[in-house]
Amino acid sequence: xxMIRNNRRHKLVAYSLILPFVxxxxxxxxxxxxxVIRLSFTDAPLIGSGDWVGLDNYKRLLSDRxxxxxxxxxxxxxxxxxxxxxxxxxxxALAVNRLSGRMQALALVLFFTPYVLPVSVVxxxxxxxLDFQFGILQPVLEFFTGKPVPVFxxxxxxxxxxxxxxxxxxxxxxxxxxxxxxxxxxxxxxxxAKLDGATSRQLFFRVTWPLLWPxxxxxxxxxxxxxxxxxxxxxxxSEGGPFNSSYVLLLMVYREAFQLNNGGYAxxxxxxxxxxxxxxxxxxxxxxxxxxxxx
Amino acid sequence: MSGVKLSNIKKSxxxxxxxxxxxxxxxxxxxxVFVGPSGCGKSTLLRMIAGLEDTSGGRIEIGxxxxxxxxxxxxxVAMVFQSYALYPHLSVADNMGFSLSLARAPRHEREAxxxxxxxxxxxxxxxxxxxxALSGGQRQRVAIGxxxxxxxxxxxxDEPLSNLDAELRVQMRLELSRLHKQIGATMIYVTHDQVxxxxxxxxxxxxxxxxxxxxxxxxxxxxxxxxxxxxxFIGSPAMNFVEAVVTATDPQGFTAEAMGGVLTARLDGPxxxxxxxxxxGVRPEHLVPVETGGLPVTVEVAEELGGNSYVHARSITGADxxxxxxxxxxxxxxxxxxxxxxxxxxxxxxxxxxxxx
Numbered sequence: 001x002x003m004i005r006n007n008r009r010h011k012l013v014a015y016s017l018i019l020p021f022v023x024x025x026x027x028x029x030x031x032x033x034x035x036v037i038r039l040s041f042t043d044a045p046l047i048g049s050g051d052w053v054g055l056d057n058y059k060r061l062l063s064d065r066x067x068x069x070x071x072x073x074x075x076x077x078x079x080x081x082x083x084x085x086x087x088x089x090x091x092x093a094l095a096v097n098r099l100s101g102r103m104q105a106l107a108l109v110l111f112f113t114p115y116v117l118p119v120s121v122v123x124x125x126x127x128x129x130l131d132f133q134f135g136i137l138q139p140v141l142e143f144f145t146g147k148p149v150p151v152f153x154x155x156x157x158x159x160x161x162x163x164x165x166x167x168x169x170x171x172x173x174x175x176x177x178x179x180x181x182x183x184x185x186x187x188x189x190x191x192x193a194k195l196d197g198a199t200s201r202q203l204f205f206r207v208t209w210p211l212l213w214p215x216x217x218x219x220x221x222x223x224x225x226x227x228x229x230x231x232x233x234x235x236x237x238s239e240g241g242p243f244n245s246s247y248v249l250l251l252m253v254y255r256e257a258f259q260l261n262n263g264g265y266a267x268x269x270x271x272x273x274x275x276x277x278x279x280x281x282x283x284x285x286x287x288x289x290x291x292x293x294x295x
Numbered sequence: 296m297s298g299v300k301l302s303n304i305k306k307s308x309x310x311x312x313x314x315x316x317x318x319x320x321x322x323x324x325x326x327x328v329f330v331g332p333s334g335c336g337k338s339t340l341l342r343m344i345a346g347l348e349d350t351s352g353g354r355i356e357i358g359x360x361x362x363x364x365x366x367x368x369x370x371x372v373a374m375v376f377q378s379y380a381l382y383p384h385l386s387v388a389d390n391m392g393f394s395l396s397l398a399r400a401p402r403h404e405r406e407a408x409x410x411x412x413x414x415x416x417x418x419x420x421x422x423x424x425x426x427x428a429l430s431g432g433q434r435q436r437v438a439i440g441x442x443x444x445x446x447x448x449x450x451x452x453d454e455p456l457s458n459l460d461a462e463l464r465v466q467m468r469l470e471l472s473r474l475h476k477q478i479g480a481t482m483i484y485v486t487h488d489q490v491x492x493x494x495x496x497x498x499x500x501x502x503x504x505x506x507x508x509x510x511x512x513x514x515x516x517x518x519x520x521x522x523x524x525x526x527x528f529i530g531s532p533a534m535n536f537v538e539a540v541v542t543a544t545d546p547q548g549f550t551a552e553a554m555g556g557v558l559t560a561r562l563d564g565p566x567x568x569x570x571x572x573x574x575x576g577v578r579p580e581h582l583v584p585v586e587t588g589g590l591p592v593t594v595e596v597a598e599e600l601g602g603n604s605y606v607h608a609r610s611i612t613g614a615d616x617x618x619x620x621x622x623x624x625x626x627x628x629x630x631x632x633x634x635x636x637x638x639x640x641x642x643x644x645x646x647x648x649x650x651x652x
């Protein structure tokens with residue numbers, strides 16, 4: 001009898017401990033998500049309620065050319081950032097890992113500092129560095145192209161430039177993840193391989209790379225999710241231009257909701273983006289895991 | 296197959312000298328063991344032979360060839376690590392054949408060698424498993440298998456059994472001994488466990504503070520230690536040491552007073568002066584209860600092992616004395632008695648720890 005009472009009390013304590021979290025989660029995540037889903041089937045403005053329109057918003061989306069442009073740009077941006085930032089972070093981590101003591105700490109701080117900066121500062125720094133008239137990087141561009149380039153006003157240059165800014169900004173975190181992964185590989189594995197006659201190339205491809213694969217898969221997946229959500233950098237650097245060549249899905253959500261007052265339509269776009277992120281990232285993580293198992 | 300010869304090997308990390316002028320030789324086909332307390336430099340010495348550490352001075356020869364500056368893979372050595380150092384992402388077979396696959400050896404050759412090593416180590420049923428699916432003893436065998444596949448001139452073992460439980464350790468010790476007889480290669484083995492050293496070695500090198508304190512056959516070290524450190528390190532339970540003062544000398548040896556009793560030691564060489572401080576050492580199995588003479592002690596605990604027992608007693612000065620009893624079932628706890636030893640079993644050391652012979 002007392003056992004049962006004890007058990008019940010045990011559960012009560014447990015529930016009371018998780019209740020605050022569940023309440024906050026319901027209030028700031030679950031409720032808004034349900035509202036967005038509901039909203040996406042209405043013609044509601046940004047504030048206030050609208051009428052039920054069924055799948056009209058989604059039908060409209062399928063015939064919206066800006067949607068396809070944005071979708072394509074999102075994909076292009078993912079291509080430009082996810083794999084390059086992972087490769088760069090890995091290379092930096094391998095280099096930093098060779099340093100020791102204070103030098104290693106210093107190098108890590110240097111690579112991590114941009115990550116600490118707010119996005120507005122990051123974009124301002126790069127807007128200045130790439131400024132058409134007095135940007136200090138213009139001579140470099142001029143060297144390769146023969147003339148100064150207004151990068152954020154040029155349809156060819158704008159997305160790669162935003163990608164460079166993004167990689168510069170977020171790379172430190174990936175470096176940190178790779179450093180942690182590298183430190184987890186026991187030194188003896190390298191010593192054993194050296195005794196077995198491994199060249200430094202073989203050390204990397206036969207020992208480091210397969211053992212680092214779980215971290216690599218994690219970095220790739222985190223990056224994919226993060227880069228599909230691109231908004232701030234584009235908004236601050238090019239506002240989607242020129243000629244919508246840097247227009248992305250979240251920018252479209254922003255425009256529909258806050259500039260054109262189409263709450264329902266904006267909700268539908270954001271829901272589609274949400275589904276894309278879920279499907280793609282789950283798919284990618286599974287594929288990477290299977291790839292890892294073969295190694 | 297080749298022997299290993301070290302001449303005047305030195306190693307410093309910064310201002311800290313870890314190995315101070317070590318010279319030793321392990322003839323080909325012999326099983327050499329470096330033994331000593333942690334920090335004595337035994338692992339560093341082994342890693343220097345493997346080429347994983349540079350030497351600060353001296354010369355390393357394997358099979359008569361100077362390999363001091365040769366890279367690890369070209370020294371003809373294979374090493375078994377304490378942590379096994381198995382690749383978690385590779386199967387047992389791939390772990391064992393790793394060196395051959397690095398060298399791009401033909402598949403059939405690799406498979407044949409791996410299968411042969413697996414047969415020797417009874418791993419044939421586990422070849423497709425990952426190391427994580429194996430027990431500690433099996434992992435250890437895979438690590439040894441990886442060394443066998445390379446057909447090295449010299450096997451190096453760095454405390455290979457210290458991660459195993461006691462029972463498995465004894466079993467693996469026997470297997471290693473058997474393996475050595477079977478392969479006949481030169482082996483160098485590092486351990487802090489003197490029992491492993493005694494049971495495995497052809498030659499033991501006792502190290503302390505970067506010096507070889509004594510080298511020799513196991514029983515030679517046991518019966519005739521050069522110094523107090525070796526005398527205390529080899530043998531379990533350890534030798535009893537008693538601080539004493541010389542009271543009389545004669546042509547056969549000397550008599551000394553200690554802990555309210557007397558012990559007589561045999562000594563062929565020069566005798567210590569009367570009144571000199573001296574340290575006497577007696578192994579537990581040589582101490583026996585005596586009627587007169589000897590040391591008066593009070594028995595505190597007896598560890599009964601069945602066939603024999605180790606009796607822990609306290610002298611009147613409070614020192615712990617251990618002696619062995621065989622075949623007796625008498626309860627000794629709490630009793631006061633005198634224990635002594637035959638003069639030829641009493642070792643004499645200077646207060647600095649040097650043996651007097």
